[in-house]
Amino acid sequence: MQVEDTKKDFLIVGFGVVGLSLAKHLLDQNTSFDVIANLKPRASSVSGGLLNPVSLKRLKLAWNADLFHFYAVDFYSSFTQLLGQSYLQDKPIYRIFSSIEEQNLWFSQPESKPINKYLSSDLIDLAKVDNKFRSAKVIDSYLIRLRELISDFSNYLIGSSRFIQANFNYADLHLSDSCVKYNSRGYKHVIFADGYQVINNPFFNYLPIYGNKGEYLIVRCTDLSQDKIYKPSKFLIPLGQGLFKFGATYERDFTDDLPSASARLNLNKELEKFTTVDFEIVDQVSAIRPTSKDRLPISGQHPKHSSLFTLNAMGSRGIMSAPHLAKNLINSIKTNETIMDQVNVNRFTRKHFKSSPSLY
Template sequence: MKEVDYIIVGCGLASITFCEQLITNHKTFVVFDDSSQKSSIVAAGLYNPVILKRFSEVWKAKEQLNIALPVYKKIESDLNIKIDYKLQLLRRFTSIEEQNLWFNATDKPKLEPYLSTQIIKNENICIDAPFGYGEVLHAGRLDTKTLITAYKNFLRQNDSLEEQQLRYEKLKIKATSIQYEDIKGKHIVFAEGFGVIKNPYFNHIPLNGTKGEVLTIKAPDLLIDFGIKSSVFIIPIDNDTYYVGATYNWKDKTHLPTEEGKSELITKLKTFVKCDFEVVNHVAGIRPTVKDRRPLIGRHHKHQNLYVLNGLGTRGVMIAPYVAEKLFDFIENDVPLDHEIDIRRFLV
């Protein structure tokens, strides 16, 4: 019998950042993952503290960045990988009115640290941006694919990864322990992303799920080393390749890329990118989204040692370390969860 403090189900951003909490606090754990959920690994990984459609602050942006960036830096150091790339992010203006809205936003105390007051003139002949750009400060790109691949290797090396589907009916839940075959844990945390809809213990939580599709293009003439947010985003990778995304589909719950999604992204991209490009990759995943745009964190209403860590939506890179810390403090230190992230807000 292998005994651990925690059994974790899933190996995306939520799970990995919770593992980091456990490692920091000298807790033992094992992770179950069957690679069925794709939202983290196919994500473009963009993080920024501003909602660029409305020029408003991301929920708890400062708190999230203050926790997230040191976590990713620690992972880079521990695993000897590079995953956090600082990125100049520009919001393309489509009118003078948008420029004025931007300047109004820069006067807001919570947005002032993140929005430059300088209008950046477009000098790239391959981009149509006659009204210029506004610059978002403290933005970046997390290489989620490299992170997850490297973290799984790390877990394997430490005999902490079970690459199999956890079958809920095999769980033996007692007051002070959970047993699954030859593994016994004090707690179990379900960080399954959209896969939680099949979980009999937490399938009641209101997780909507939004399909997103992202392209990788090769555009040798584009020659930009900064990200652009317009009707779609463009994020530079390397060797003249860029991520382009993303779509939002609330009906299709498959992980398969679609011609409709590809066509939508290409059409929007061509409204402002005026050079030739080639689509070299096309991926899709289901984001674990929630109607009130807040995470779903908490304890099962009946079983005191079952927990959920989910609902990170479109901003998992920033949110994951923040809610992982909150859940750990809730379990180990009896620190109450904020109502706006606690799953109990939907049970009242």
């Protein structure tokens, strides 16, 4: 097989929030790369797009929130100069209390607790929703227009000959001591950012990564404010032009990635309980989030093939964690920076990896 004379540094497989984060860091570092992806909507483009440091169900800080959150804000802001528009919107989340107990929990957080800086101390009355126990605001929450960002950034990379629009074919990947060959192109490193599709990846499908199906309703409700993100049982997220996204569900047992009638019914019932104004369901979307056995991301090098890497299992917090973890992985490859212990793929190697010399 003849390989092009010009060998690039990286091939990124997949272009959700992880692939996007990897590509942006490599672009900023003036490092050569290609992305290969089919751009079919997956978990990232279907997600709510929330950049929220607080777990509102348990009222705890998300894992590594202080490190990841503000880094992500700067990261998404940096696309404004590159692509000519802003994808980061300052949108407050209003936690709608369903009981006095929930309200008391919010306001009983000690001032010394790190979460306290993200919780407003003001009780708020919201109009046109069931708000009898009132609400309070999350400080420093944002909304990322991730679907538009993925589309615009992929078009930018296509225009600069860094994006291959195709399904990745593992049979076309050939490993040697000097480089990795994919079709007629050569690369020094391959990073798989393939999300739940890792189940079809012969190099990393040994990892304990599981699917979690999430579904949203897209509703039209012109009577509610587009300046707020509402959080009763689930998130009601403004999309503009009177549209909102309501969800998401978390389903471990599923047979496909298609919208389901049961999720539509349950989400509709929950939204009816919350709103006091009319709404119209205009669409329903779904996708499968990848999550690991211990619910932490997975990052690092293949145990046998030193040129292959993975960054996966972002769960529901990928928008916040992917930018920093992508930079950490790239720097580990280029400058031997240490991969964060809690996400290092090595934690699963001894128990889950079995070399298969007959295949790879």
